[in-house]
Amino acid sequence: MQPENITLNNPLKNRDDLRKLVNQLLNAVSPFFKKDASRVDLANFTAHYGQQIANMETFSRLLWGVTPLLAGGHEPEQFSFYIQAIKNGTNPEHADYWGEVAPYDQRIVEMAAYGLMLAVAHKPLLAHFSEQEKHHLWQWLKQSENQDIPDNNWHFFPILVQVGFHHCGMPNNAEALEKHFAAMEHYYLGDGWYSDGPGRPRDYYISMGFHFYGLIYAKLMADVDPQRCRTLRQRATLFAADFIHFFADDGAAIPFGRSLTYRFAQAAFWSAAAFADLEVYEPGVVKGIVLRHLRWWLQQPLFDRDGVLSVGYSYPNLIMAEDYNAPGSPYWGLKTMLVLALGENDKFWQAQELPLPAREAEHSIPHAAQILVHQDNHLWMVTSGQLELNNFVNTEAKYCKFAYSTRYGFTIERGRYGLNHAAPDSMLLLSEKDDYWRGRRACQQVTTADGMIYSRWQPWNDVTIDTWLVPLGDWQVRVHYLKTERELDCAEGGFSLANRPLPQTELAASKSVMRTATDTSAIYCLSPQPRTGEQVLTPPNSNLLFAERAAVPLLRGELNVGTHLLISAVWAGDTEDFNEQSCPQAIISEGAVRLVMSHHQKHVLFLENPQ
Structure with missing residues (x-):
């Protein structure tokens, strides 16, 4: 009003x-x-x-x-x-x-x-x-x-x-x-x-x-x-x-x-x-x-x-x-x-008011470790390496998520206990099997090149994660190469939707898809590591764009001590434009991941020399 x-x-x-x-x-x-x-x-x-x-x-x-x-x-x-x-x-x-x-x-x-x-x-x-x-x-x-x-x-x-x-x-x-x-x-x-x-x-x-x-x-x-x-x-x-x-x-x-x-x-x-x-x-x-x-x-x-x-x-x-x-x-x-x-x-x-000029669909800004993607009716950004050293409230949510969107905003953390309070959208969150969650904060390394952003981060001293954020057309692909000395639960979220009207949700062993008449938000698991599709509802007033509870599509899994490869594909936008068949594929061989989607493909290295 x-x-x-x-x-x-x-x-x-x-x-x-x-x-x-x-x-x-x-x-x-x-x-x-x-x-x-x-x-x-x-x-x-x-x-x-x-x-x-x-x-x-x-x-x-x-x-x-x-x-x-x-x-x-x-x-x-x-x-x-x-x-x-x-x-x-x-x-x-x-x-x-x-x-x-x-x-x-x-x-x-x-x-x-x-x-x-x-x-x-x-x-x-x-x-x-x-x-x-x-x-x-x-x-x-x-x-x-x-x-x-x-x-x-x-x-x-x-x-x-x-x-x-x-x-x-x-x-x-x-x-x-x-x-x-x-x-x-x-x-x-x-x-x-x-x-x-x-x-x-x-x-x-x-x-x-x-x-x-x-x-x-x-x-x-x-x-x-x-x-x-x-x-x-x-x-x-x-x-x-x-x-x-x-x-x-x-x-x-x-x-x-x-x-x-x-x-x-x-x-x-x-x-x-x-x-x-x-x-x-x-x-x-x-x-x-x-x-x-x-x-x-x-x-x-x-x-x-x-x-x-x-x-x-x-x-x-x-x-x-x-x-x-x-x-x-x-x-x-x-x-x-x-x-x-x-x-x-x-x-x-x-002057007569003019529309925005023609711009490339994908625009990289290395100095800011950001890539902007102009999708039809949805502008979004992937980013790494930003951290407000003064530790203002919700620093991780405001700077450290994988993606930010003009259409779906982002959620802020309401607490560390319980996944619904932990702002899981556009984040990989990890827990020591006690329902206390933490995600990316400081990055030890960041590189923006070849249309992707690489970062290395450590949620614990004995857990190291190399992450690549890769826009592929209207899709966002994330590759995480994770080494852990402790057993963990993991949860990775896509973009959040307002929970009113209630989205129709399709959950399966490797995907979580939420649909309304106008909007779709989806996340798919592309890697051999098994993860199950779920949906989480955040508290009201946690998303910056809408006061209603936010619905977040998630992939949930368990990680034993050792090395793991997690790959996900994320999409959000107009429901009429959503095509599950266009979801990228990940081909893993000889220490590299090749991401393929119709006319787009990119290579991501993930072993001992990730950059």
């Missing part, structure tokens, strides 16, 4: 439509504004940094919508509140002062919004500020320059503050800017890709963080720092050629990684590309990506009844939240509204 104050019939076709949506999103929060305060209190749950800072975060994230409106020549309806709140929050003498920041402080994150506002909307903002009030704002933001912060995308927050200082005529610190850019250079991987800090994941923070902020910098600092701006644009151009594969024809993006509650921030990169006039695709293509993505999100039940964005993914779901997700955190999605800073006559808004 969508709230009445968020227009369901907004076609989101033009600039006025998007401006109307942003005002509705902002106005839904305005009843929670407090007189003479500089914070917004939306709910009675909080993040690890406490309620006061969480309320300051809520206010600050609304500015990602306010600023493009101002830059585009429009004031939000509650503009006077925003002005007064910024004055109060940055005034050390005011009772609601936002305070002095500490190392690794969440308030440094939120300062980026003020940097952008000062850069592109300082005239309508600062016209209401006295010289003393301007000084308070500058002094408060200046705290970001040399404070200790996490060594990741956070380095861009002080940079955007300096950009704001430069454009509004406040004193800036070039040395601090250089320091933060130098830190990020250490984890540039090449071909447009960063990791989110040394040895950390390549997730949506690369698009909605590094490149989003980098393109803003490239646009606003081109005259001051031309060489760096050229580099940032070149890297973003390379990245765009990969990132376009994360979006399905209907506007959905692959759900993967942490911070998914930021929702339509998944498309923030494309808004920044339009803002920076990055000529990587036709303006109509970029416009289509942004607007289809927003339209897809407005079809999801992502709001509370009062029109406030909930924490969750496609529906309210605190179970999937990180410990830094507060009630206002989802409003970082407003970063995608940056295109409103472009005038009506800009080529982005003048």
Whole structure:
């Protein structure tokens, strides 16, 4: 159910439509504004940094919508509140002062919004500020320059503050800017890709963080720092050629990684590309990506009844939240509204919306250890080697599964005891015959080459698994070469379906197939190791895309001490397109596996030299 104050019939076709949506999103929060305060209190749950800072975060994230409106020549309806709140929050003498920041402080994150506002909307903002009030704002933001912060995308927050200082005529610190850019250079991987800090994941923070902020910098600092701006644009151009594969024809993006509650921030990169006039695709293509993505999100039940964005993914779901997700955190999605800073006559808004360009059916991204597969009405990704070292909740589910899907999402773990709680979709789970399950987490080795991804992982010190993930047409084949010093139970899952309507299930000695009138999800055993088809129902609210219980097709088996070869084939998509006869075959001989399916075949080595 969508709230009445968020227009369901907004076609989101033009600039006025998007401006109307942003005002509705902002106005839904305005009843929670407090007189003479500089914070917004939306709910009675909080993040690890406490309620006061969480309320300051809520206010600050609304500015990602306010600023493009101002830059585009429009004031939000509650503009006077925003002005007064910024004055109060940055005034050390005011009772609601936002305070002095500490190392690794969440308030440094939120300062980026003020940097952008000062850069592109300082005239309508600062016209209401006295010289003393301007000084308070500058002094408060200046705290970001040399404070200790996490060594990741956070380095861009002080940079955007300096950009704001430069454009509004406040004193800036070039040395601090250089320091933060130098830190990020250490984890540039090449071909447009960063990791989110040394040895950390390549997730949506690369698009909605590094490149989003980098393109803003490239646009606003081109005259001051031309060489760096050229580099940032070149890297973003390379990245765009990969990132376009994360979006399905209907506007959905692959759900993967942490911070998914930021929702339509998944498309923030494309808004920044339009803002920076990055000529990587036709303006109509970029416009289509942004607007289809927003339209897809407005079809999801992502709001509370009062029109406030909930924490969750496609529906309210605190179970999937990180410990830094507060009630206002989802409003970082407003970063995608940056295109409103472009005038009506800009080529982005003048262009006719175009569909996605033709793309190869299978696209490999070695720097991210990912392969994207464009199946009819189903975009999915196989991946290996990503692990969030901070061990945020459900790290394995969000980063370490074998596959992620725009259509079937993925389930998060509700507990280690009991297979139904252990998030078995797109995973190989193992148990010491006690119903406590564990799967892939850290990978000791990862290689992406020849249209497949190899990884080595150890769920226990004396259990080693070499895994190959191999897209074959619309099928996903997994080969596991496993050496174990302990007796184990194993369970391997395919993609999950919503359990309403109840799927028809076909279980046999080597397969599990679930069908509804519209969707089919299947997994087949292709190896000699006997495994039996089963179905598991996960708890409600465990799948990110649907609140119903998820039904997962599984292969179950037992493993004695020794060496084992497990091969499975997975398929999911439109029921009318499912053809069991097209299932790949595995031919095992002379230390190799040859995978064959109609016109596709690939070789996988699995013995002592797996790579």
